């Protein structure tokens with residue numbers, strides 16, 4: 001059996017990816033994690049669409065220009081890509097860079113999911129924590145953007161769909177004999193969803209009331225971004241399968257499970 005090392009394997013994305021690799025039964029999975037942001041049994045997420053900044057054209061493709069990120073975190077993502085790109089040129093290393101859009105939801109078992117430390121920064125954990133009563137209300141950061149309802153637009157991708165892309169990406173890079181050893185794939189649904197639509201999807205899917213109000217814009221927020229994932233579809237055979245409402249329901253089931261433990 002092939003050995004695979006998964007770094008950050010206790011994290012939100014990492015843990016779901018580990019599950020899919022184990023299920024496949026082709027790999028001996030070794031997990032490395034420094035637990036730096038973990039709440040003893042699970043930790044936060046990373047993703048890389050910050051490399052696109054506020055895009056000029058939508059949906060963004062892998063060829064859309066990257067911009068200088070506003071945050072040091074975003075810069076680490078862009079720099080990592082550059083370092084890997086250089087390493088590929090000077091070695092036999094093969095690299096696939098997966099650009100995640102906004103990963104949300106939890107595993108269908110309800111046993112793993114996203115568990116931010118302290119007050120959540122990301123939308124969906126904030127929604128679920130508000131619905132369960134840990135937060136008074138959700139504040140929607142700005143409703144005066146030039147979008148259909150004034151709130152920001154994102155491309156929310158189900159965590160297990162995202163995890164499966166890692167398997168497909170590995171199979172692709174192992175099996176193929178390409179001229180280039182550096183590949184980038186966008187992983188999103190191709191559908192832009194406003195913050196208000198995300199909130200409504202949560203309410204509809206879970207039948208939970210959710211108290212929310214509009215607040216000021218959050219500094220540095222991208223106004224609108226969603227993916228063109230044609231490349232992943234064509235080359236990896238990858239397709240997102242899960243509806244926004246199912247994503248929200250899974251996040252809610254996870255939240256209930258987490259709180260029932262404590």
Ligand SMILES: O=c1ccn([C@@H]2O[C@H](COP(=O)(O)OP(=O)(O)O[C@H]3O[C@H](CO)[C@H](O)[C@H](O)[C@H]3O)[C@@H](O)[C@H]2O)c(=O)[nH]1
Pocket residue numbers: 046047048049050073074100101102103121122123124126138139140141142151152153154195218221222
């Ligand atoms: O309490 C909240 C939380 C979020 N939002 C809004 O919901 C949308 C999504 O926000 P998230 O924080 O969930 O996700 P972002 O896309 O803004 O950003 C995060 O996810 C990105 C990729 O998904 C990058 O990793 C980035 O660094 C990270 O901050 C934004 O319009 C944000 O303003 C609210 O209105 N209220």
